[in-house]
Amino acid sequence: KAGVTQTPRYLIKTRGQQVTLSCSPISGHRSVSWYQQTPGQGLQFLFEYFSETQRNKGNFPGRFSGRQFSNSRSEMNVSTLELGDSALYLCASSRTGGSGETQYFGPGTRLLVL
């Protein structure tokens, strides 16, 4: 079974631009969670989607948004990029997003904002 895939793997943008990152979950997994990892703040939860609905959201500004498609693939978008948005963005999938489930992580997208 194929693992979680994320595209692109690396991205360089300039301040003020917007960016869209993509995540394809493991086949049969309907929950996709997104995380941001920075050296200063560590790993932080962004949001979770299940059946095309955002069910949970972390403490990030509205510039961070996401969506999920009917095939469970998910995208996240960051508008008006700031230098502080430079980070590794990870997505993780699980069957239902329930509390008793292991999350399977993708390789991440490394975003550099100049």
Place this chain on the structure above:
Amino acid sequence: KNEVEQSPQNLTAQEGEFITINCSYSVGISALHWLQQHPGGGIVSLFMLSSGKKKHGRLIATINIQEKHSSLHITASHPRDSAVYICAVTPGGTSYGKLTFGQGTILTVHP
């Protein structure tokens, strides 16, 4: 104060040594996870615990719910165990798909 605290932050060991990484949390949880992250970023889930103890090969994870504490042990450590080990919790209640993370422990095992 972070909801999930790990110690130590850095750990250096010689090959063959027994290693312990500790995790304390201050919130109600549904489950606790131990994750491994290698250089390059990929994260692998090692254990998910809600009580007791689990063992996989040379790795052992324990949790004490009353004391809100978990430990990850590595027996007979090897240089390939060098990685960042991250403790994470699934908060209690309705918390779909959310993990709250500790700051990680950087482990270096020398041959």
